[in-house]
Amino acid sequence: MLELRDIKYSKGDNEIIKGINMKFEEGNVYCIIGNNGVGKSTIGYIIMGLSDYRPSQGNIFLDGKDITELSLTERAKSGISLLWQEPARFDGITVENYLKLNRDMKKEEIEETLKLVNLEPSRYMRRYVDKKLSGGERKKVELASCILLKPKYVIMDEPDSGIDIMSLDMIVKVINHFKKMGSAVIVITHRKEIAINCGYSYLICAGKVFLDGESKKIVSYYEKTCDNCGHVNYLEEE
Amino acid sequence: MDIVKGYEKEFEELVEIYEKNTNDKSLRSPGVATIIVSGNKVVGLNSVKGMHIKSKERADGLVMIDVEIEDNTIIPIPVHLCTGFLKKRGEQILKFNYIIGSNVKVKFKSHCILTKVEKLHHYMESDMYIGKNSFVTYEDEHFHDEGGGVFVETITRMKIDEGSFFSSKFYETKTRVGRINVVMDIELLKDAKADLESKIYGREDDIIDIKEVLRLNGENSSGIAKSTVFATDRTNAHVVNEAYGNAPYARGHIECNEIVKGNSVEVSTLPLLKVMNDKAELTHEASVGRINQVQLETLMAKGLTEEEAAEFIVNGLLS
Numbered sequence A: 001m002l003e004l005r006d007i008k009y010s011k012g013d014n015e016i017i018k019g020i021n022m023k024f025e026e027g028n029v030y031c032i033i034g035n036n037g038v039g040k041s042t043i044g045y046i047i048m049g050l051s052d053y054r055p056s057q058g059n060i061f062l063d064g065k066d067i068t069e070l071s072l073t074e075r076a077k078s079g080i081s082l083l084w085q086e087p088a089r090f091d092g093i094t095v096e097n098y099l100k101l102n103r104d105m106k107k108e109e110i111e112e113t114l115k116l117v118n119l120e121p122s123r124y125m126r127r128y129v130d131k132k133l134s135g136g137e138r139k140k141v142e143l144a145s146c147i148l149l150k151p152k153y154v155i156m157d158e159p160d161s162g163i164d165i166m167s168l169d170m171i172v173k174v175i176n177h178f179k180k181m182g183s184a185v186i187v188i189t190h191r192k193e194i195a196i197n198c199g200y201s202y203l204i205c206a207g208k209v210f211l212d213g214e215s216k217k218i219v220s221y222y223e224k225t226c227d228n229c230g231h232v233n234y235l236e237e238e
Numbered sequence B: 001m002d003i004v005k006g007y008e009k010e011f012e013e014l015v016e017i018y019e020k021n022t023n024d025k026s027l028r029s030p031g032v033a034t035i036i037v038s039g040n041k042v043v044g045l046n047s048v049k050g051m052h053i054k055s056k057e058r059a060d061g062l063v064m065i066d067v068e069i070e071d072n073t074i075i076p077i078p079v080h081l082c083t084g085f086l087k088k089r090g091e092q093i094l095k096f097n098y099i100i101g102s103n104v105k106v107k108f109k110s111h112c113i114l115t116k117v118e119k120l121h122h123y124m125e126s127d128m129y130i131g132k133n134s135f136v137t138y139e140d141e142h143f144h145d146e147g148g149g150v151f152v153e154t155i156t157r158m159k160i161d162e163g164s165f166f167s168s169k170f171y172e173t174k175t176r177v178g179r180i181n182v183v184m185d186i187e188l189l190k191d192a193k194a195d196l197e198s199k200i201y202g203r204e205d206d207i208i209d210i211k212e213v214l215r216l217n218g219e220n221s222s223g224i225a226k227s228t229v230f231a232t233d234r235t236n237a238h239v240v241n242e243a244y245g246n247a248p249y250a251r252g253h254i255e256c257n258e259i260v261k262g263n264s265v266e267v268s269t270l271p272l273l274k275v276m277n278d279k280a281e282l283t284h285e286a287s288v289g290r291i292n293q294v295q296l297e298t299l300m301a302k303g304l305t306e307e308e309a310a311e312f313i314v315n316g317l318l319s
């Protein structure tokens, strides 16, 4: 189990995350939902342990062990993985080598994974993970990379952004693939088609968990209330 | 292959070093055009149909090589230029003169094998004229001694005639640089295109100077000059890229990326764009700094250490 306890995070004077508690268990699918700018990606980065995202308060526990002080590399090695909202580009690195990442890996396994994310292996293995890939293609390569890491906890930040409607089914398929592997999937999204496929949801507003519970309930609340609300400071205004 | 009498051993030795470094076994093949120079002596020559090679060794040590390729010649297998130096110290001065006809297709692979020297000045000056509608590529790969005593200077002047394409790759990434000074000065006529790329990995107290000049003199000519330098330890690297847009619809792009590691490196880049025609368009991109943090963290989030991630990124940039 991965647990966030009373996490706060500030950038300069700006408190972006204002004390949140969350729990994620392996084999389940979670959703973090909320409008633009409420702090969803920030939560993902804090869990992953990016260098600029050390919480100012609170702790993160993995199977009861406090990992708040663990480095990015150590967290990755303990089974946490992140699908970036906007993955970085790399000159001179082929899709094949990017997915392999210095590991011994059968070519077939890479090819199978590319097929799973709707990329034709013969067309993509030799391409570079550079600026020439389209946004959607790059995102799919990143998805394949996450799958090959076989994480215990995978944070998927807007898995559908930049990806065509046709591939929405693919995303749902990948989420189920992770679930079958026994991973905990944490999906960050504002798309209800994706959220509805998750088991448990956290609705974020202004850096706080505003509501949490069964996804269907949360999504219907979100649709009714937040969709046309637009502001991110609901709590302050109350 | 004509191997000069009395130089069979030097020929063998150079070919062996080359094969060991590259896994390429084509040098001995009779169908491959080759020029093999050891020290101040041309030790092996092999020509193919449509190509003429003449060499001359002067008493003062200068080696002159003329390469001529007839119009309409297509050479399917790369032409190998292998220059090596097997003594411990000295000077190697080479002057190449290329005249390439029209409608020619040829690829040159140059390798400079200087793995056994302690102190050497290798100076290579080349002039190349490429006729019309030809397609020429030139790859230059260097293998130097790890002691850093090699000083390489390569000066290339070129004129690319109408409708021709030229690309060059200069790589010194696998072994120590020592000191290197690369100058490429290219004139492009109407509809000509050039694509220049250099990649250099500096270690210890290596000194790197690169100058690439694109003279876009012909209408609709275009060129890209791109340099990537990875500077570590006490490397000193200085890159100058210039592009001159002198004709309508000429397009030029120069790019220099210098990645630095450590606090004792000294690197600089100096781009110069000069437009003499209001329909010409020139752009440049430059960066000097450490490895991109987001790229590093992307890989560390997959379990690589910072060192491993940096190596992975740099290998890509220099490949």
Ligand SMILES: Nc1ncnc2c1ncn2[C@@H]1O[C@H](COP(=O)(O)OP(=O)(O)OP(=O)(O)O)[C@@H](O)[C@H]1O
Binding pocket: A011, A014, A016, A034, A035, A036, A037, A038, A039, A040, A041, A042, A043, A085
């Ligand atoms: N470098 C920064 N400096 C100051 N504020 C920042 C910085 N980065 C992010 N923020 C702010 O933190 C808040 C949360 O950002 P975050 O990216 O987590 O939002 P999000 O919920 O993921 O939004 P989106 O749906 O648009 O992806 C935003 O209001 C944003 O403006």
Ligand SMILES: [Mg+2]
Binding pocket: A040, A041, A042, A085, A157
């Ligand atoms: Mg976000």
